[in-house]
Amino acid sequence: MFENSLIIKYTNFLKEILLDKGMPEFWAALINLIVTFTVVVIIAYFFDRILRKIVVKAFYIFSIKTKTTFDDFLVQSKFPRYIGHVIPFFLLKLIVPLIFKDFPFLLNAFEIIINIYGIILIVKIIRSFLRSTQKYLRTKERFMDKPLESYVQVVMIFLWGIAIIFIVYQLTGKDVLSFATLGAASAVILLIFKDTILGFVASIQVSVNDIVRIGDWITYNKFGADGTVTDINLATVRVQNWDNTYTTIPTYSLISDSFQNWRGMQESGGRRIKRAVFIKQNTIQFLTPEKIEEFKKIQLISPYLKTKYHEIELYNEKTGADKSVLINGRNLTNFGVFRKYVDAYLQQNSSVSKDLFAMVRQLEPTSKGIPLEIYCFSSDKNWANYEAIMSDIFDHIIASVPYFNLEIFEEPTGKDIAILTKK
Structure with a gap:
């Protein structure tokens, strides 16, 4: 409470001076708002940059000293950078309501903007962590030939779906659960993500049944593919042909059509x-x-x-x-x-x-x-x-x-x- 009173005192400092000079309260409050908000944004910007550099540097030093490579991948995927945005976000979340207390309409608008920014920041932090995990697991022999990217993509699709629901809630004020359970919205989502859902199912079957691995040599005449599988994701399988061209194959086709996998030959004695x-x-x-x-x-x-x-x-x-x-x-x-x-x-x-x-x-x-x-x-x-x-x-x-x-x-x-x- 004392801290809030202190912040209010400093944020209203210019307003008090203008009122003492005889300026109308509305204009004094408006000028105070513009100046204070500008100063806060500038301070938050520089604080964000300084803090981000400190966090990134600290992560970098820590990753060098540790034996595990997971933290190295965290640095590569900009995880420390996103973490550096968290403290400035909470500072804005704390100060903005005090700055805009005399202008409820603007206060509501800026709170919505800050909340949406917070939702997007959370998604980016989780995405960075998942990508780091994916790259780390790829270094393990057990997971080298697994379609990890497909699983990350599926998680991110659902995560962004949830994020969009919360963003819409921030913009409309409608109840999240009622919005999420709308039959029409569900039908639209199923229509839009039809290929994604098929790809997800195919990725699971490809992985569980060990149909294709990264590094396998496959021949798929229907798509003109004859080479090594370099990537398996949610929607497509990427094949580098022997002439160094690339062919992309829909993941679902691997379980719906017939193709030739030369892995058995490669693993045999001749x-x-x-x-x-x-x-x-x-x-x-x-x-x-x-x-x-x-x-x-x-x-x-x-x-x-x-x-x-x-x-x-x-x-x-x-x-x-x-x-x-x-x-x-x-x-x-x-x-x-x-x-x-x-x-x-x-x-x-x-x-x-x-x-x-x-x-x-x-x-x-x-x-x-x-x-x-x-x-x-x-x-x-x-x-x-x-x-x-x-x-x-x-x-x-x-x-x-x-x-x-x-x-x-x-x-x-x-x-x-x-x-x-x-x-």
Whole structure:
């Protein structure tokens, strides 16, 4: 009470002087108000700046001395700066009613302005704290790939919603609860925040079901995305494509549509190679004993040929097969031997993972020949190294085909047709 009386005395000092000089009370009060208010605003402004610098500096020094990084993020998000506004706000809240006591209308208007400023200041302090928390948690391995920004955005949306309700209450004087429960307002809010609500639901499902993490490589053909997820927020997922462009995908699409996540490959022991060469069907033939002897010189399949040929000879002798005609009995083919050769080549290739499944198989014949598919996993998952490994494997396979009297199918070119017409 004594402090208020002292403040009133100083705020009315000019008014008392003007009244003593014979000025009308209204004009004396008005001039006193203008001068006093101007002085208070100037003092509050400089006090705010000085206090803000002191608080920011104190936080900065404190953050340097502490081991935790959380306070560093508080400084980066301007939390101390907003805290520095709190004391000047309360000083204005205390002094302004005493300055404007002779002008109720102006008093009411300035109280509304100060209250709205206080609401916005509280929101900014909370927002700064939440952002600092988000950045701090991002440094923890457990939270590095979680969509923390989505949760912060949701909290901020509700916080700003509550703040707007209180601001409207300050401006209109209507009861907060009655305003918040209006059916029409609820319908409008649902309409406006439809995408936000869908995004929030999607963010929760993405996080709980571990569908996508930051750092995952995803392919989403619908949106032309093929690259690494760099950010997951409430509305969108940001993907940096391999050509260094960015694609934004609606978060809700991750649970409503189908896309490809390569995380399983990245976490496994290798990256899959699945490619085929097409062999001309008319080059496939039975092997004569002479050809088998010739193929035994190929080291990778020499043990196989010795064992297999001996097994076939015993079978043909047992069944009395007439080998004067090659088709009789059991036989080896150049295509079958080549398939075994490719399988042996993959088994001894150090770039092919030995812990993951590998096979060489013949697929259904097509108009372009018989596909011989190589299915294995490279031991190196790096994209550039993976492509190099796959290229080396198929370079060798393609170069090996003629050694088995086989040919790879190719569409005829204009040069091929010209040669045929000349003949």
